[in-house]
Amino acid sequence: MSSSLSDTAPRFLADYRPADFMIKTVNLIITLDDTCSQVISELSIERQSNNKQALQLNGEHLTLVSVVLDKQALSKEQYQLSDTLLTIPATSLPDGNKFTLTITTEINPQENTALEGLFKSGEAFCTQCEAEGFRRITYYLDRPDVMATFTTKVIADKTLYPTLLSNGNKVAAGDLANNKHFVTWHDPFPKPCYLFALVAGVFDLLADTFTTASGREVALEIFVDKGNLAKAKHAMVSLQKSMAWDEETFGLEYDLDIYMIVAVDFFNMGAMENKGLNVFNSKYVLADSQCATDTDYFNIEAVIAHEYFHNWTGNRVTCRDWFQLSLKEGLTVFRDQQFSAQMHSSAVTRIQNVRVLRSQQFAEDAGPMAHPIRPEKVVEMNNFYTLTVYEKGAEVIRMLHTLIGVDNFRKGMDLYFARFDGMAVTCDDFINAMSDASAKDLSQFKLWYSQSGTPVIKVQESYDEQTKLYSLTLSQQSPVTKSQQNPQALHIPIKIELISENHAGQSELLELTQTEQSWQFNGFSSKPTLAMLSDFSAPVKLLFQQDDASLLTIIKQANNSFCRWDAGQKLLMSYIQQLTFDADYVIPNELLIAINEMLTGDGDRAFIAEQLLLPSFDEAASLMIEVDPIALTRAITALSLFIAQGSQEELLASYQACQQLDQSSANLVANRALKNVCLALLSYLPEYQYLVTQQYQQATNNDDILQENMTDSLAALTCSAKHNLVDLKQQLQHFEMKWLQTTLVMDKWFALNASVVSEDIFSQLDDLLMHAQFSLKNPNRSRSLIGAFTMNNPKYFHCPTGRGYQFLAEQIAKLNEINPQVASRLITPLIQYKSFAPRHQKLMRSELVKLQSLPKLSNDLKEKLDAALQD
Numbered sequence: 001m002s003s004s005l006s007d008t009a010p011r012f013l014a015d016y017r018p019a020d021f022m023i024k025t026v027n028l029i030i031t032l033d034d035t036c037s038q039v040i041s042e043l044s045i046e047r048q049s050n051n052k053q054a055l056q057l058n059g060e061h062l063t064l065v066s067v068v069l070d071k072q073a074l075s076k077e078q079y080q081l082s083d084t085l086l087t088i089p090a091t092s093l094p095d096g097n098k099f100t101l102t103i104t105t106e107i108n109p110q111e112n113t114a115l116e117g118l119f120k121s122g123e124a125f126c127t128q129c130e131a132e133g134f135r136r137i138t139y140y141l142d143r144p145d146v147m148a149t150f151t152t153k154v155i156a157d158k159t160l161y162p163t164l165l166s167n168g169n170k171v172a173a174g175d176l177a178n179n180k181h182f183v184t185w186h187d188p189f190p191k192p193c194y195l196f197a198l199v200a201g202v203f204d205l206l207a208d209t210f211t212t213a214s215g216r217e218v219a220l221e222i223f224v225d226k227g228n229l230a231k232a233k234h235a236m237v238s239l240q241k242s243m244a245w246d247e248e249t250f251g252l253e254y255d256l257d258i259y260m261i262v263a264v265d266f267f268n269m270g271a272m273e274n275k276g277l278n279v280f281n282s283k284y285v286l287a288d289s290q291c292a293t294d295t296d297y298f299n300i301e302a303v304i305a306h307e308y309f310h311n312w313t314g315n316r317v318t319c320r321d322w323f324q325l326s327l328k329e330g331l332t333v334f335r336d337q338q339f340s341a342q343m344h345s346s347a348v349t350r351i352q353n354v355r356v357l358r359s360q361q362f363a364e365d366a367g368p369m370a371h372p373i374r375p376e377k378v379v380e381m382n383n384f385y386t387l388t389v390y391e392k393g394a395e396v397i398r399m400l401h402t403l404i405g406v407d408n409f410r411k412g413m414d415l416y417f418a419r420f421d422g423m424a425v426t427c428d429d430f431i432n433a434m435s436d437a438s439a440k441d442l443s444q445f446k447l448w449y450s451q452s453g454t455p456v457i458k459v460q461e462s463y464d465e466q467t468k469l470y471s472l473t474l475s476q477q478s479p480v481t482k483s484q485q486n487p488q489a490l491h492i493p494i495k496i497e498l499i500s501e502n503h504a505g506q507s508e509l510l511e512l513t514q515t516e517q518s519w520q521f522n523g524f525s526s527k528p529t530l531a532m533l534s535d536f537s538a539p540v541k542l543l544f545q546q547d548d549a550s551l552l553t554i555i556k557q558a559n560n561s562f563c564r565w566d567a568g569q570k571l572l573m574s575y576i577q578q579l580t581f582d583a584d585y586v587i588p589n590e591l592l593i594a595i596n597e598m599l600t601g602d603g604d605r606a607f608i609a610e611q612l613l614l615p616s617f618d619e620a621a622s623l624m625i626e627v628d629p630i631a632l633t634r635a636i637t638a639l640s641l642f643i644a645q646g647s648q649e650e651l652l653a654s655y656q657a658c659q660q661l662d663q664s665s666a667n668l669v670a671n672r673a674l675k676n677v678c679l680a681l682l683s684y685l686p687e688y689q690y691l692v693t694q695q696y697q698q699a700t701n702n703d704d705i706l707q708e709n710m711t712d713s714l715a716a717l718t719c720s721a722k723h724n725l726v727d728l729k730q731q732l733q734h735f736e737m738k739w740l741q742t743t744l745v746m747d748k749w750f751a752l753n754a755s756v757v758s759e760d761i762f763s764q765l766d767d768l769l770m771h772a773q774f775s776l777k778n779p780n781r782s783r784s785l786i787g788a789f790t791m792n793n794p795k796y797f798h799c800p801t802g803r804g805y806q807f808l809a810e811q812i813a814k815l816n817e818i819n820p821q822v823a824s825r826l827i828t829p830l831i832q833y834k835s836f837a838p839r840h841q842k843l844m845r846s847e848l849v850k851l852q853s854l855p856k857l858s859n860d861l862k863e864k865l866d867a868a869l870q871d
């Protein structure tokens, strides 16, 4: 299941077999060198059965130096070597069941642009082993159900690499000849090799402590590039909050004496939960208000929490095999979402979770790579760190939480840890613990783990004036696909609210378990208004035509904040849809009345900001079929313009009110959110575009540096880029000069440039690719230029000539050889071509066909291209 070298043949969950050998202890001696690092690995191995199997160890991109078995060197005739395996046949192994194998290999970290295994991030060495990167460090049984205790001695030049880190506790350190030094680390907790980590470099250290509920003091250490210490404070506070939250909410304490986080600039994803030594993309560590946005602050706290929570859900109890990835990821995302909801507004946090799910996960679930949260077939494991496994996985855990209740959920977690601490287990093991603890039959619920696609719920209601009986009939259908011919009815918690004159929002939890099911409610003097899916209680699509009047009733009267927001989005979405088909459609004025009421009311500003934010291009697209992307962008623009024109006075008043508020107010973030949504709408009207210039100046070029603020600065620039305003060029130049030395802010600059809605965008993109600070070898840079163009610039990405698709395909072709994981992530919008209108499908498909014939096509891309182009 690993990049580029492995067989392209898929692997199946059904083929899982326990390992024939276990590794009990691992002693590593790693001598670091840019082009030739040496790894000596001493493994104590135990055979698990009496069958005399060969020992097959995974290994890729390694130079084998020697193999020593129980102190006896093996000759080349005594083992076999391929690009991916070191095989020691049974005849070369000792008769006894226990033996020691010492393997020496050499690797080239400098050349490792895939950033898997041991690689260089700038001047520092670091590792990434999940899912199958450890096999790029040494030959090993690289599977999560092989758990061993690791001792790691790191040796390196003392001047270039004063800090040497690995998992666990530091047990020895000292100087060596030739200006070298060493540090030895020991991790007492048995772990799979995907949790191994090593870091070496020059860092500044932010140190603090946390005292656990039982009174143990844990050292907390955050390592950042020199000069960035002040920017690590928010990460430290976030870590301390996370540790306290897990104790309070789940009774889970940290276990080692030290918890380290290292921030690096070259990283394929957000962060990695290696035992006791998290490695983070610097994007999720470094922040100050001058250079990070409110969203950055929020995300840093969430990712720090996520990785910390993995210490129990992932590390102490890990996955038996990679098909079970959602066991740790779905559960840990659910935990970090609950944490964020408690730290901030729970309504806004939930809305933001749902936006991600609807805009991206629904598209994935409807596309060629659709898979159940527990996939059954995998070619390249890195392709399965998906929105489905993570976000839909978290929704599945949330449904469980809804069905059994908070107290039973806690009992289930306690039972799960009591049963499985220190083990590698399955999703079924987790659900069984939940079922046993709550006495709830979850056998049908388990189908969520094996069925893919977003279920569609059809809603039918009727009201009998005579009997005053209100009836609700729900039916469910999961998509039929090639690999899912006969989907079964799922167990779906549906929370509803019935709003009527004589009932103030009656809430009910319905358990939909049949294909079709009905419920009756009595005592309503008139037909109640149905608000479906309170808190978005299930990851489903609704087939339910509600008229504008009902939606407006929900917006005004529902108790559930999610329902109020969602009704507003449905209203906006229905206008977007109408405008897509008919550009002359006249939007009813009731919309403006509702918006003006929100703006002049005294509701929570962050919530109003969410209500005013229109469904994004992706959110809208995921609810439509054969989308005409040009018509859709036009429709969103037309609706924005309508709101801006009709509510300009209220928008301006809110904009000004949010600005005038006392800067020390605790609601700064909410104020900025509302202010910037108002600005985004007002900037559609030329007469208000001066506000953009003004805000940019105040936030980026202020005599009082403390008044400078990246949230406001970026919000202004985003408006400038969207409308290609006259000041844009000069603003972008000013921003570039100001932030040239600040990597993370330059990522924002590249993203802004790629989002400019202008006819010369393609020549600008070419210039950006040539920019002195652009490199496809840095994943953050690739994502900020290529990813931002495809996601934030739908008008030109989908331009009718196909040039946007061609641009993406050209960059993917280059990235294929540099970094297959990043290439494979960025290809997403192209493989989802079937959701677009036929002429766009054709253009997108032709780029995919070209990519399929690339020489040296990585497994990562091949798996996706094959899926996208089949039939």
Ligand code: B3K
Pocket: 130, 131, 269, 271, 272, 273, 306, 307, 310, 329, 382, 385
């Ligand atoms: N577990 C890692 C993700 C690893 C991705 C490997 N391609 C981060 C996380 O989910 O916390």
Ligand code: ZN
Pocket: 306, 310, 328, 329, 332
């Ligand atoms: Zn995770």
